Amino acid sequence: QSVLTQPPSVSGAPGLRVTISCSGTSSNIGAGSDVHWYQHLPGTAPKLLIYANNNRPSGVPDRFSGSKSGTSASLAITGLQPEDEAYYYCQSHDNSLSGVVFGGGTKVTVL
Amino acid sequence: QVLLQESGPGLVKPSQTLSLTCTVSGGSVSSGSYYWSWIRQPAGKGLEWIGRLYSSGIPSYNPSLKSRVTISADTSKNQISLNLRSVTAADTAVYYCTRDNVYYDANGPSLAFEIWGQGTVVTVSS
Numbered sequence: 420q421s422v423l424t425q426p427p428s429v430s431g432a433p434g435l436r437v438t439i440s441c442s443g444t445s446s447n448i449g450a451g452s453d454v455h456w457y458q459h460l461p462g463t464a465p466k467l468l469i470y471a472n473n474n475r476p477s478g479v480p481d482r483f484s485g486s487k488s489g490t491s492a493s494l495a496i497t498g499l500q501p502e503d504e505a506y507y508y509c510q511s512h513d514n515s516l517s518g519v520v521f522g523g524g525t526k527v528t529v530l
Numbered sequence: 531q532v533l534l535q536e537s538g539p540g541l542v543k544p545s546q547t548l549s550l551t552c553t554v555s556g557g558s559v560s561s562g563s564y565y566w567s568w569i570r571q572p573a574g575k576g577l578e579w580i581g582r583l584y585s586s587g588i589p590s591y592n593p594s595l596k597s598r599v600t601i602s603a604d605t606s607k608n609q610i611s612l613n614l615r616s617v618t619a620a621d622t623a624v625y626y627c628t629r630d631n632v633y634y635d636a637n638g639p640s641l642a643f644e645i646w647g648q649g650t651v652v653t654v655s656s
Binding site: 465508510 | 567577578582592593626631633634635642643644649
């Protein structure tokens, strides 16, 4: 069971918008720890998608955006495209556990 | 372009030590600007952070694995190593090495896994 909680799956038609939630607690996201998001296509190396809550590394399309409020964070994908079909993981730091924590991952399916 | 490549035995017997190497190309493990981590993913499950090596050479480990893990650097070979002792079937997973970067915002610094290797599959079985 992961420390951060994500929905197992979300889906949407091409061109539409989907959001993935990441729920934490007062010892991680709620304590002010930043949230990072990763995209993972099975068999490939995971990719940093969003860092420090709402920042995109160079080369990441602006269709991807992140936000954080209270003890939760969200990743939004607008203008959904077939190549966005992948697993997405949120990650933060937990003060009580003294280390890195991940969400369980969300599979995005493009219908 | 910095590339990371994990290598090591794909099969380890129970109770033995899992030893993996991450070879870094296009960059130096000695760089004080970055840190290095190992992360694993059991089949059908999520990601689990194993530990991190800071530029000072001081490691930080997942408390749940701390008693069995050692992460170190060989600067002459530009490699990061992982040793996991007394393995069981629960240690079967894809193992990734990462380069971690420090990002600064209004809250201060935070570390993210900026670059990942392709991963290597390790099975623990007799």
